[in-house]
Each structure stands twice: as structure tokens, then as C-alpha cells.
Amino acid sequence: MSETNIYLPNLMRIAKITEESPAVKTFRLEFVDEVAAQNFEFKTGQFGLYSAFGEGESTFCIASSPTRKGYIECTFREAGRVTAALADKEVGDIVGFRGPYGNVFPLEDWQGKNLVFIAGGIALPPLRSVIWNCLDLRDWFKDITVVYGARSVADLVYKHELKEWSERSDMQLVTTVDPGGETPDWKGKVGFVPPVVEQLGPSAENTIAIVCGPPIMIKLTLPVLQKLSFPPERIFTTLENRMKCGLGKCGRCNTGKSFVCKDGPVYTLAQLNELPAEY
């Protein structure tokens, strides 16, 4: 009996590169193999392992929406060996992709509800997949609100899409930058994400909150949401622990009995409260 090699990546051609902010890029990737392209399916919330051949693999979410067919996108900050090698790539170059891995945001369960997305810095990419997915299924949901903060105006990613979202009448976008990060022509808010959310004060009534950001932002935003009466079952986040296999074997994303790569990366606060705080 011959089994397939679960560590073998798909070959992907870089179709488009977008410079988002200093050291942050978005790749649009297309499958080299047509059969693989046709068989590929994913749901929002899932992630993959991206190869820079010669350097290794890194874990990022799939930042595009499954409603946009024929490609996947990933957004990454140059932070180490693999991401530096990826950042050197050009359109037409080949990279690897294994996935999709992990669980999903339960959009079916969110039908008929208001959605509040809260993201900080480089953590917008995982939520961008969900946001576009929800916008492409706009009838499913009631109000959609996005709060997005970054250290400075230059650090905001997806600037072209933020503009598009701010012009849409069927959603509300609130952008903010940390004090000192604003430019003279900045039209958004100045302040950290948690107080901006508190000031905005979204009603918890029939509302789902989806939070993703650096640990400190999440830590300070959760009490705000609790104050606004969001129950832990309706607060979602997505974790990105260090991973090597993505398949629940290599052991490093192990948090309590949970594997972030298999049981996550999407968790409700109620689920996280059951786990040791090792994420």
C-alpha cells in the first residue's frame, strides 16, 4: 500500500505582487498544475505553508476570499529567512504551497447577524479573507463594521481596499493609527484600537465580534468587548502559533490538548478560556 507524501507542496506561480507597507507584501498565487487548481477548495479562516525553495516554509493565512476563484493571496511581513527570500521573488517566480489547513470561520452560523471586525497591524490579512467573503455574500448579514488600526499611516495594509471599503454604503470602516503615527492629511482616528472600539461602542445585540491583532491589542480589546456585553461564544479570533507541519504532528502549535493547526486557527473566546494561555 503506497501512501502519498503529505509534506509535498503544490507549485504556485506568482501572478501579482502588491507592496502594502514597508516590508509587507501581498502575493497573488496561481497553481502551476491545472488539475490541482481545479481540485483546490478552501474556506475562509484556513491557512497554508508557503515555501521559498532554498530557505524553507512559513505559515500564513490565506488572505483572499474563497469567493474569488482561480488564485489565493497571502500577505506577509519580512521577518526571517523564509519571508526575506519570498520578498525577493518576482512575478512569474515559483513558490510552494501546502494547504488549506485548519478550521474555518462559521459564516453559515453568522447569517442574519451583525458583524464587527477588529484588526491591528499585520493581522488584517486573516480578517480580510473573511471580510471579502462576507461582502461577497452581503445579503447573509446585517450591519458590517470594520475597525482597523496600525502603528502609523504607512503601516496600514490594503490601502486601496480600505479606500474601497470606506466608500461603500453597505458597511462602516473605522481606521485609526497610534498617536504619533498620523500624517498631516490623515482623515481617520488617532488612538489605540481598544479605546477606539470602546468609543464606537458597537451593540452586542445579535452581533459577532471577530478580533485579530498582536497579543497586546487582543488582551486590551477583550475587556472592552466584555464591557459591551459580548458573550465569549460570540467573540472569534484566529491564532497563528509557530508551526512546521500544519498537520497536527510536529507538536509546536500544541496549546493544551488543542493543536492550533487542526482545532484552530479559529477559536471563540469561550474555547480559548478552556485552554492554557500559551498562544
Next chain:
Amino acid sequence: MADTFELSHEALNGLFAALRKDGRRVLAPVDSDGRTELNEVESPAQVAKDYLQTILSAKEVVFPKVERLLSYTTGPGKVELKDPEPKALPTVLFGVRPCEAAAFGALDAVFNWDTRDSFFNARMAQIAVIGLSCTKADAACFCTTVGGGPADTRGSDILLSPIEGGFLAEVLTEKGRSIQALAPELFQDGRGIDKTAVKLDKAFDQPALTAKLPGMFDSALWVDQSLRCIGCGACAFVCPTCVCFDIQEEADPKQGQRLRCWDSCGYRMFTLHASGHNPREVQSQRWRQRIYHKFSYYPERYGMLGCVGCGKCTRACPVDMNLREHLVETSEMKA
């Protein structure tokens, strides 16, 4: 139900010859430079006498320290992947202690609980285990505390227990019967002969320990126990059940390979995020992870323990951390 036979020392010579004639290599504990390690042997005479255990475990045979997962060649706008067929030689592991034989089940739980790991499985399919019951134990041993025993049959295809003039052989599996079938005349009827092995009292109440661990996460005990841990990872290296691995790249500008290497939750880098954030920042958190993974998360996830009580980690620890003693201490703590 095992078939029980008597296998004389002389018959064992014949069995080794038959195995090698069948094209199988035989790996057994061999003494060399004061260490006992698994090595290829031709005859029982080469096998170590009176050894307690090997220093390293038998896991390396099915889960090598370094294993190629794939290789590739690269050129401008082009990458060609090569999928290595795992090369596994037909192998008999002789003289494996029952604790280590049981550990193959714990490895299998991780490698195959969801997707199946073709590399591990190709190697497992090619091995047969002739276990050997223990006639002695040391202060690091606690197999009987974690559901095993000095003559436990789990994981062995044939289990030998020393008796006067040779061994009592319990033929336990299809693989065991295929070995017996190579030279059936060597196996004499052994029904009615008792197997003897060393007696080892339980060191602590393991089910009670597993039950209380979830409530002890924030105990100061983990800091106390691990103050002297230097995070060297020797415990994971010698452990027959430690399965956590790293994936590393070895490449030049034209070609490369992706390698799976042993890793340890005791290392700081194991969980370090790209942002610099580390969920297990200090050694006591990593020590706690080791205990919880084996005695709490494993049972919850796979319905078995991630420890076989072999004591290898204790014998290998350069700062004399004794797992058995630490577990006894933990189980005596008020929850």
C-alpha cells in the same frame, strides 16, 4: 492469545541465521565503548549481555533523526519537485525492552491520528520486534506505573523472557508468526512454563496524577522542578515516544532538500513567533509542557499516555532531573 514456545540459546543462533537468510537485517543492543546502542548484528554472540537499556531508543529505526521529505531542483521561473520513496529495509529489532516496544504505539498515535505519515508507515511496515523481558530495573524505571511492565507484550511481535537454558517465546502477531515460520523447528512447545521478570512496584498513582494535572497548571512546582533545567533537549532526544519535529531546508542555488529533524519542546525556539512573542517564554513553562503533553494532553487526545516509564530521560539528563521522582512529587502535591 499468544502461542508459547521454548527457544534455546542454540536455537536463537539458528533464528538469527534464518532471519538473515530471509533478507532481514537484525538490529540489537551492542556494547561498544561502554555504551549500549542498537546496531546491526550477525549472531546472538554479538548482542550485549546483561544490559539494562540502550541509551538512545529504538524510535530512530522508524523515525530517523534526519529524514528527507522531498528534494528539488530550481532554475529561472522553474522548480522541479522530487518525492523520495521512503527506503525501508526489512528489519528485525531484537532485544527491545517492553517499555520501548510499547512506545511504537505512542508514535503511531501522532503520525496517523489524522492524515497518515507515509514515511513513518513505510518504516513501521518493514520492522518486526522481538522484545526481551527485563530481569532488572533501576531507580529511573517506572513502567508498571504507566500501564506497562517488565514482561509486557504490547508492541512486540515476539516477546522473549529469559528462562533456564534459553527463552520463553510468546509469538504475538502475524509478523511474529512469519518469523517463526522461517524456522519452525527451533520453537519447542513451551506451554505451562512460567515467564519470569523483575518485580517493579508502582511509583505513584498515574490515573490520579492525570486527573489532577489540569488543576495544577499555575502551581509553583513547575518552576521549582525545572530551576536546574538547562534546556539541552537530551530528554527528548533519548525518549522513545517524543515525536515533535522540525522541518529544515538544506540547499544551494540549484537544488535543495527538505529535512525532518528531531526537535524538543524544551527549546526556546520551539514556539518562538516571528514577531518575537513566545507563548512558552521560560524553561518552567517548557518543562510543564513536557509533563502535560505526556500525562494530560496525550491521554485526552489519544486515549493513551505519552510516556512508557523507561527512564531514559532521567539517565541522560546532565543535571540529574529525575522524571520518576518529579512525578512522585507532583502526585503528592495537594491539587
